[in-house]
Amino acid sequence: xxxxxxxxxxxxxxxxxxxxxxxxxxxxxxxxxxxxxxxxxxxxxxxxxxxxxxxxxxxxxxxxxxxxxxxxxxxxxxxxxxxxxxxxxxxxxxxxxxxxxxxxxxxxxxxxxxxxxxxxxxxxxxxxxxxxxxxxxxxxxxxxxxxxxxxxxxxxxxxxxxxxxxxxxxxxxxxxxxxxxxxxxxxxxxxxxxxxxxxxxxxxxxxxxxxxxxxxxxxxxxxxxxxxxxxxxxxxxxxxxxxxxxxxxxxxxxxxxxxxxxxxxxxxxxxxxxxxxxxxxxxxxxxxxxxxxxxxxxxxxxxxxxxxxxxxxxxxxxxxxxxxxxxxxxxxxxxxxxxxxxxxxxxxxx
Amino acid sequence: xxxxxxxxxxxxxxxxxxxxxxxxxxxxxxxxxxxxxxxxxxxxxxxxxxxxxxxxxxxxxxxxxxxxxxxxxxxxxxxxxxxxxxxxxxxxxxxxxxxxxxxxxxxxxxxxxxxxxxxxxxxxxxxxxxxxxxxxxxxxxxxxxxxxxxxxxxxxxxxxxxxxxxxxxxxxxxxxxxxxxxxxxxxxxxxxxxxxxxxxxxxxxxxxxxxxxxxxxxxxxxxxxxxxxxxxxxxxxxxxxxxxxxxxxxxxxxxxxxxxxxxxxxxxxxxxxxxxxxxxxxxxxxxxxxxxxxxxxxxxxxxxxxxxxxxxxxxxxxxxxxxxxxxxxxxxxxxxxxxxxxxxxxxxxx
Numbered sequence: 001x002x003x004x005x006x007x008x009x010x011x012x013x014x015x016x017x018x019x020x021x022x023x024x025x026x027x028x029x030x031x032x033x034x035x036x037x038x039x040x041x042x043x044x045x046x047x048x049x050x051x052x053x054x055x056x057x058x059x060x061x062x063x064x065x066x067x068x069x070x071x072x073x074x075x076x077x078x079x080x081x082x083x084x085x086x087x088x089x090x091x092x093x094x095x096x097x098x099x100x101x102x103x104x105x106x107x108x109x110x111x112x113x114x115x116x117x118x119x120x121x122x123x124x125x126x127x128x129x130x131x132x133x134x135x136x137x138x139x140x141x142x143x144x145x146x147x148x149x150x151x152x153x154x155x156x157x158x159x160x161x162x163x164x165x166x167x168x169x170x171x172x173x174x175x176x177x178x179x180x181x182x183x184x185x186x187x188x189x190x191x192x193x194x195x196x197x198x199x200x201x202x203x204x205x206x207x208x209x210x211x212x213x214x215x216x217x218x219x220x221x222x223x224x225x226x227x228x229x230x231x232x233x234x235x236x237x238x239x240x241x242x243x244x245x246x247x248x249x250x251x252x253x254x255x256x257x258x259x260x261x262x263x264x265x266x267x268x269x270x271x272x273x274x275x276x277x278x279x280x281x282x283x284x285x286x287x288x289x290x291x292x293x294x295x296x297x298x299x300x301x302x303x304x305x306x307x308x309x310x311x312x313x314x315x316x317x318x319x320x321x322x323x324x325x326x327x328x329x330x331x332x333x334x335x336x337x338x339x340x341x342x343x344x345x346x347x348x349x350x
Numbered sequence: 351x352x353x354x355x356x357x358x359x360x361x362x363x364x365x366x367x368x369x370x371x372x373x374x375x376x377x378x379x380x381x382x383x384x385x386x387x388x389x390x391x392x393x394x395x396x397x398x399x400x401x402x403x404x405x406x407x408x409x410x411x412x413x414x415x416x417x418x419x420x421x422x423x424x425x426x427x428x429x430x431x432x433x434x435x436x437x438x439x440x441x442x443x444x445x446x447x448x449x450x451x452x453x454x455x456x457x458x459x460x461x462x463x464x465x466x467x468x469x470x471x472x473x474x475x476x477x478x479x480x481x482x483x484x485x486x487x488x489x490x491x492x493x494x495x496x497x498x499x500x501x502x503x504x505x506x507x508x509x510x511x512x513x514x515x516x517x518x519x520x521x522x523x524x525x526x527x528x529x530x531x532x533x534x535x536x537x538x539x540x541x542x543x544x545x546x547x548x549x550x551x552x553x554x555x556x557x558x559x560x561x562x563x564x565x566x567x568x569x570x571x572x573x574x575x576x577x578x579x580x581x582x583x584x585x586x587x588x589x590x591x592x593x594x595x596x597x598x599x600x601x602x603x604x605x606x607x608x609x610x611x612x613x614x615x616x617x618x619x620x621x622x623x624x625x626x627x628x629x630x631x632x633x634x635x636x637x638x639x640x641x642x643x644x645x646x647x648x649x650x651x652x653x654x655x656x657x658x659x660x661x662x663x664x665x666x667x668x669x670x671x672x673x674x675x676x677x678x679x680x681x682x683x684x685x686x687x688x689x690x691x692x693x694x695x696x697x698x699x700x
Contacts, residue, residue, distance in 0.1 A: 149669075153503030153611035155561045155600065170530065173559070177527030180520065182605025188650040204644040209523070211505045211602055211609055212648055213662050213676040218641050222622060222664040231667065244668035248611040248676060250505065252561055253603055255532025259561055261503035261598035263613075272572060291568050294554040298562055300538040312563050314572040317581065318594035319499075326563040326598060 001030045002348055003064050005089065007080065008071035009034035009054055010043060012163045013094065016337040017071065018047050028348045035061050035068075062087035067344045070094060071336065085122035092343045094126040094336055096225075099233060101125075106236045108132065109342045110284050111139030116346050124343055127237060128229040129335030130154055130215075130249060133258040134327045135237060136308045136334070140282045141275065141323070142238055146267030148321075149244040152230065155252045155259040156215055157299065160331050161202040166255055168201055172208035173253070182209045203251055212251040224249055257299035258331045265322040275313050275323055284334075289313050297328040305330055306338055351380045352698055353414050355439065357430065358421035359384035359404055360393060362513045363444065366687040367419065368397050378698045385411050385418075412437035417694045420444060421686065435472035442693045444476040444686055446575075449583060451475075456586045458482065459692045460634050461489030466696050474693055477587060478579040479685030480504055480565075480599060483608040484677045485587060486658045486684070490632045491625065491673070492588055496617030498671075499594040500584065505602045505609040506565055506576075507649065510681050511552040516605055518551055522558035523603070532559045553601055562601040574599055607649035608681045615672040622663050625673055629660050634684075639663050647678040655680055656688055 004027075008014045014036075021027060032047050034054045041056035055061050057080060062068060068084040070077045070093040077095035084091045098104040098121070105115035106125045116124050127135065133154075138147060158169035175195035181187040188209050193199070205212045216226035231245035252259075279287045288297045289311040297309035308329040316322035329335055354377075358364045364386075371377060382397050384404045391406035405411050407430060412418060418434040420427045420443040427445035434441045448454040448471070455465035456475045466474050477485065483504075488497060508519035525545035531537040538559050543549070555562045566576035581595035602609075629637045638647045639661040647659035658679040666672035679685055 151501040151613045153598075155505070155602070166532075170528075170532075173523060174527045177524045178520075182516075182520075182650070183653065185651060185654045205648050206650060209604055210648050210650045211604060213609070213611070213646050214641060214644065221667070222639070222641055222662065223667070224641075246613050246666045246669060246672070246674050248503075248613075248662065248674055250609075250611065250676075252505070254559055254561060259563070259600075261563070261600065261611075263501045263596050263598075289572070291564060291572055291574070294564065296563050298555050298560050300532070300556060300560045301535060303533065304535045312572065312598065316596045317571070317573070319596060322596070324596050324598055326600075 002028055002066045003031040003033060004029040004344060005033040005035050005062065005065040005068040007035045007057065007068055009045065010036045010040040011071055012159065013071040013332060013336045016332045017069065017341060018045060020337055020341050022048055033065060059083050059087060062089050065089040067092060067347055069340050069344055071340065081123050090119065090347055091123045092126060092340050093123055094340045096128065096229070098123050099125040099127065100236065106233060107343050108135045108139060108237055108339060109346050110136055110282065111237055112239065113346050116343055117350055124347070126340045126343060127233045129160055129331040130156060130226060130258055131230050131233040132335045132339055133308065133329030133331060134260045134262055136282060136284045137279065137310050137327050138234070138264065139238065140278050140285065141264065141266070144274070144278045145270050147238060147240060147243060147264060148267055149265035150234065151263040152247045153261045154247065154249045155254070156249060157254040157256050157258055157331055158207060158251070159256045160215065160258065165202045168203065169207050169253055169255060171195070171197055172206060176208045207251060207253050209253065213248065215249045215251050254299045256303045256330060256332055257328050258335060259299050259326065259328045261326055263316070263322065263324050265319060268321060270321055270323050271315050272313050279310050284308060285310055287311065297326060299328050302328040303330055304333070306333055308334060352378055352416045353381040353383060354379040354694060355383040355385055355412065355415040355418040357385045357407065357418055359395065360386045360390040361421055362509065363421040363682060363686045366682045367421065367691060368395060370683070370687055370691050372398055383415060409433050409437060412439050415439040417442060417697055419690050419694055421690070431473050440469065440697055441473045442476060442690050443473055444690045446478065446579070448473050449475040449477065450586065456583060457693050458485045458489060458587055458689060459696050460486055460632065461587055462589065463696050466693055467700055476690045476693060477583045479510055479681040480506060480576060480608055480610070481580050481583040482685045482689055483658065483679035483681060484610045484612055486632060486634045487629065487660050487677050488584070488614065489588065490628050490635065491614065491616070494624070494628045495620050497588060497590060497593060497614060498617055499615035501613040502580065502597045503611045504597065504599045505604070506599060507604040507606050507608055507681055508557060508601070509606040510565065510608065515552045518553065519557050519603055519605060521545070521547055522556060526558045557601060557603050560603065563598065565599045565601050604649045606653045606680060606682055607678050608685060609649050609676065609678045611676055613666070613672065613674050615669060618671060620671055620673050621665050625663050634658060635660055637661065647676060649678050652678040653680055654683070656683055658684060
């Protein structure tokens with residue numbers, strides 16, 4: 001008898017969580033409990049054919065829960081994950097609240113599943129979606145070749161900024177469509193303003209027909225929180241505290257699925273054939289790398305998919321032991337809901 | 351008495367060339383001759399207030415021409431630039447036909463102007479637009495700090511594929527607007543097909559609400575022609591035959607202005623303040639780097655602008671002597687017409 005709770009069940013990631021549970025052939029849960037803010041309490045959602053009433057977040061809501069998955073803002077997780085633990089649950093948290101806490105493991109099951117079983121605080125953290133988009137690929141390559149350096153540039157989807165981000169992008173696309181803009185400085189912003197959209201946007205600049213080299217919040221040295229997460233979380237997940245990382249995080253006008261251009265240097269010799277072998281052997285990776293037939297991953301081919309798609313694998317011409325490649329991963333699935341759920345499955349298997 | 355010819359005057363880059371000439375306070379040309387394919391001959395275009403009839407490409411069209419700027423396909427340049435030279439002109443060529451020819455200088459005036467004056471074949475080449483988008487910034491940093499390594503990922507605009515590319519992107523944006531697509535694998539492609547757009551596209555995949563990690567044509571080792579141009583042309587322009595370069599070139603749904611995430615390693619110590627000084631001292635660079643106020647370059651702010659915009663300058667945390675930064679340059683202006691015209695100005699000054 002095992003009870004799973006979804007905290008934030010009515011949010012964007014929460015609903016993908018329910019889709020994932022619905023699609024599983026079988027689940028190890030005797031009860032699934034849906035928890036959300038009091039505002040959403042009382043709503044009824046269908047999970048695996050059964051209507052379940054959403055209950056309001058409270059200490060008692062966690063009574064009898066074995067594993068509680070949190071998809072809520074950092075501050076809510078910071079307050080409520082320890083409450084869930086105090087009521088006897090293991091918390092699997094997809095916020096940034098505990099990721100870098102040395103007493104909280106940061107887990108990608110195909111990379112470091114064993115770490116989920118040592119959790120001094122009763123909490124397991126799920127990595128940031130950008131880090132997760134490339135981690136299956138990097139974990140597999142690291143096991144084979146020994147990762148040493150990482151230079152990455154991201155192409156991040158609007159849904160990384162939640163439903164608000166999706167709505168904003170769709171509204172901006174409608175505002176610029178058919179207007180023939182993009183030829184003159186300012187014409188895209190004018191078309192967006194003319195459609196009545198507020199100047200304030202979750203992206204800090206127009207995203208339609210544009211790219212925005214800023215995601216997250218500003219930290220020391222001009223780095224963004226998003227760029228530092230890619231560095232610090234990659235180091236922690238891979239167990240490489242001295243891994244050299246530089247990341248530039250850029251938002252692009254894509255609804256869902258983050259893409260990353262990766263330049264990775266290893267301790268050992270690597271070539272394209274060896275990398276292809278490693279990727280092909282990893283069940284959570286789909287290798288799409290036949291550029292002669294114009295086959296390479298693009299985000300719209302990966303949305304809704306569980307695996308990480310990898311392509312454009314090249315041996316660096318001028319850097320020893322180095323590969324350049326391109327990855328696409330659905331930021332709402334492997335980047336959030338799926339990995340969180342896979343951690344819960346790992347915990348219940350133990 | 352100096353005569354300037356524009357070969358390809360009726361094309362996308364040719365018309366930007368005329369805009370640039372119109373906007374100059376004064377020009378050193380006593381005659382401007384417009385040359386195009388026989389199909390466009392006879393059309394009359396206005397240049398600096400004067401109507402000029404387009405003449406058909408022929409050997410005689412170059413008689414009396416001092417400098418002939420070519421903005422035509424590689425094969426046309428390969429055939430006709432030598433003809434222009436045989437008729438007494440210097441050819442300034444913006445195709446790929448001569449860029450890597452050791453007897454043809456590859457010139458960015460603010461980086462290596464002096465090389466325009468040694469031209470055994472009578473031809474000077476203009477670099478590829480992606481290389482050009484970052485070259486003012488890299489040239490200035492190289493003079494100050496000594497460039498050694500370059501890892502770049504591009505965010506390239508549709509107009510890099512010419513008017514056909516612009517038209518395709520605009521049509522795709524109209525096809526997907528208001529359809530709520532981007533949530534399901536294949537829905538973007540379906541919306542584009544439903545609007546009657548052909549499957550064949552200059553981008554090899556849908557570009558609206560997507561990014562496409564393939565530009566140019568396929569070369570050895572899985573590299574694209576575009577990625578190799580960035581490497582080989584950077585080496586030649588900077589006079590660094592051993593410069594280590596890895597580039598990943600990605601098309602994004604932007605009309606005009608290429609952006610590049612640059613990770614550059616130098617021989618000497620660098621920091622953000624030193625880089626800012628170098629950028630501020632370079633007239634062809636606009637530094638927009640105040641992320642605290644959410645000020646950073648984005649392509650829609652740079653379209654139609656002559657300078658290269660630079661921002662998000664960061665000192666790498668884990669790589670010695672290394673900067674990460676983001677550049678935006680209008681691929682039709684500095685990336686093509688403007689640099690070509692600046693070479694012509696350099697030649698006439700000599």
